[in-house]
Amino acid sequence: MNAALVSFIRDLYQSNEFIPLHAPVFAGNELKYVSATIESTFVSSVGKFVDEFEAKIATFTGTAQAVATVNGTAALHTALYLAGVKSGDAVITQPLTFVATCNALYHMGATPVFVDINTATLSLCPQALAEFLQQHAKTDDDGCYLKRNGQRIRAVMPMHTFGHPAALDELSQICQQWQLILIEDAAESLGSFYKGRHTGTIGQFGALSFNGNKIITTGGGGMLLCATEQDGSHAKHITTTAKVPHRWEFYHDEPGFNFRLPNLNAALGCAQMERLSYFLTQKRKLAMQYKTFFADSAYQFVDEPAECQANFWLNAIICPDQQSRDQLLQSTNDAGVMTRPVWQLMHHLPAFKDAMRGPLPFAENLAQRLINLPSSVSELS
Structure with a gap:
């Protein structure tokens, strides 16, 4: 299997060179638009490309308003702030996620509570969430609290793992029942749809990332x-240091953040958005190639959940056991084909090891068996 996979991936990318996990593609107007920002001198957070990029994302996702930030963590931080998360609050999330999910909570002074994932989505499991709340939480007229210490549970924050949508209908219903705000960590899921609606638009807030590997x-x-x-206008205001517009005065009417995306970066994003449809098409073709390759093997390809359309940001397989995973990681990386295990589970990290959690059998199991495969946009026909 290991040698055959290396050969298969090299054939997909028509390369004998090092093959990365996910590389950006710049084959459109990127240079033209970035050069235009330099020529205009508007390279910081004021410029036409910031507004244009926000409009393009809002139209594509169907959200009421999109607000550009310096990174996905800043978007999450702002979402938590607008949702009313305060120091000392708890937010329920999943242990199988990138650390930015929990870092945003840490910098709000909030604590994560970890609930298990399910194998259908690799995201927060509605059944596990309902069982956790039934056992450990209570509600009154003011909100939802942990029984053990009275700590306020303010929100639920699932992450759409590798671009595969979480079970948003069920999660939304549970949040309504328990007076919790749903915040979607959609960092990896631009171009993913849940029952026809774009991820990040079903909760009160969603956060996208445009890091170099997205x-x-x-x-x-x-x-x-x-x-x-209304939330969008407030978000734009506080991410721009809460400065009240004036021809010369500097007046800030509330605490704010310096989180606005520079025009220089937004120019790159505008050019990339012109190619998004092509990227999504090619990534789906790549995913189907992987799916076919693993169809009759002991390795399970991670496909999109039912009634969903995933962007297949990172293709993934579930190995039979940890030993086969480790052998595959070793052989592919030795051969110059980059593969990666899933992130360390959050409760295994020093910063979050003492966080409250429910039973996590599925997260623990998948963390030992899951591998990400090269997923850059290819020229498959």
Whole structure:
């Protein structure tokens, strides 16, 4: 299997050179638009490309308003702030996620509570969430609290793992029942749809990332998706240091953040958005090639959940056991084909090892068996 996989991937990418996990593609107007920002001298957070990029994302996702930020973590941070998360609050999330999900909570002074994932989505499991709340939480007229210490549970924050949508209908219903705000960590899922609706638009807030390894990139950057224009206007205000517009005065009417995306980065994003449809088409073709390759093997290809359309940001397989995973990681990387295990589970990291958690059998199991495969946009016909 290992040698055959290396050969298969090299054939897909028509290369005998090092094959990365996910490289950006710049084959459109990137240089033209970035050069235009330099010529205009508007390279910081003011410029036409910032507004244009926000409009393009809002139109594509169908959100009420999109607000560009310096990175995905800043978008999450802003979402938590607008959702009313305060120091000392708890937010329920999943242990199988990138550390940015929990870093945003840490910098809000909030604590994560980890609930298991399910294998259908690799995201927060509605059944596990309902069982955790039933056992450990209570509600009153003011909200939802942990029984053990009275700590306020403010929100639920699933992450759309590798671009595969979480079970948003069920999660939304549970949040409504328990008076919790749904915030979607959609960092990896631009171009993914849940029952026809774009990820990040079903909760009150969603956060996208445009890091260099995402399906489109601005170098570094993020976008906050807001369910209401009122939240969107407030988000744009506080991410721009809460400065009240004036011809010369500097007056800030509330605490704010310096989180706005520079025009230079937004120019890159505008060019990338012109190619997004092509990227999504090619990534789906690549995913189907992988699916076929693993169809009759002991390795399970991670396909999109039912009634969903995933962007297949990172293709993944589930190995039979940890030993086969480790052998595959060793042989592919030795051969110059980059593969990676999933992130360390959050409760295994020093910063979050003492966080409250429910039973996590599925997350623990998948963390030992899952591998990401090269997923850059290819020229498959």
